[in-house]
Amino acid sequence: MRKIFIIIAAVWITTSVFAQPPEKISYQAVIRDTGNNLITNQTIGMQISILQGTADGTSVYEEIQTPTTNANGLVSFEIGAGTIVSGSFATIDWANGPYFIKTETDPTGETSYTITGVSQLLSVPYALHAKTAETITGTITETDPVFTESDAANITATDITNLGNLSGTNTGDQDLSAYATKTALSDSIARVRSEIPDVSSFLSTETDLVWDADSSLVRAEVRTEISDSLLALNAALSTVIQDTENQIRADIPTVTTYSVGDFAQGGVVFWVDETGQHGLACAIEDQDGGSSIQWYNGSSTTTSAVGDGVYAGEMNTLLIIANQGATLTNYAAGLCANYSVSQNGVTYGDWYLPSKYELMIMNNHSAAINSAAGDNGGSNLAIGWYWSSTEDSKYDAWMQLFHYDSKNSLSKDRTARVRAVRAF
16 A cells, blocks of 8 residues: 655636636645655546535535646646536535545555545635626627517507597597497396395394303403413414524534644644634644754755745745655655644645744744643654744755744755644
8 A cells, every 4th residue: 555645736826817717726746655755657546525614524526537647746637627426616605615625545546545635725716606797798689579469460550540539428430339229238237136146034133242240251261261372372482483493503513613732633733813713733743753854855946935924834845845856755845745644533644844934933832832742642842943944045944943032044954853734
């Protein structure tokens, strides 16, 4: 069985402005075997699912693809262009998120998937959920109806002229011969009268009810019965309302929120956004094994990995690996990207080397990280220098001295510790 290393490059590429956004997502991954060797120029099998709500939420779309890796072990394809297993990519309601991408991979090109990775979609640049505001183009041709079977087709110009004589008075030019004569009208009245039933047996008088001496008791009993019925009706309505409210509450999905120091998302949470549902987690142990490692892979080049801020380390790591390549375990970014851990039945393989800013946040919460890591079989953040993924120049990159508020830009061939992080 092979171990697959996947880097999710959630890169939404916009090359021009379209009237309608393309319903596809560009996707990239680097594939490696158990010896950390690139699987190059080989067809692999992948199943991609779009999950709604949570990392193990309902699948709204699934497809399979069989991309081929290049000389660097990189596969590139478009989600939405594969063989559909279930659902429709075009009908996904992107406004009803959050959504997660789940990938399952078989390095042999078949469907025996040996590793699973889940990563959240944090933005939708094409705003697919707004695509319904499409523009109507072309012309609308309206054809008036043509009356051929109606009496309206027989109206003549003379008929239109005679409309002016509708005052209610015979002006002498109307033909009344077709109307009923007085004799015919009398016969009609007689016929109507003959149809009226005999009313001689109908009631001609009405007698009001007279209440006796016990009438007040009867009224009291009626009032009591009405009151009891209303109470029973109110009780039944209250039960129905409560049952409906309970059902509505049961149908509302549970929203999970996180705090700094939580053991979750494959490691220890050290930063969350204002919703508490998304943030950053770091591994519970150093990836260098305590021996430190250099930043570069033996070549001082400009990698363009200059991003700094929350989530910036993910793109920095992709740029560094694309530039340095080769053996991932020989340098800091490669170690982080190669890291994988399972927690509560979920395998997390989307780790990266943190940016300078993300390292600073980790340093600020080192006590909480150490406590949670120690409770779950991990190790403390050491008092020493840790590499960031933020490049300073062709020859230098930024470091953070943990447990002290100190940063420095040092040569990429120097060695320092490495602690991977991931976004959720």
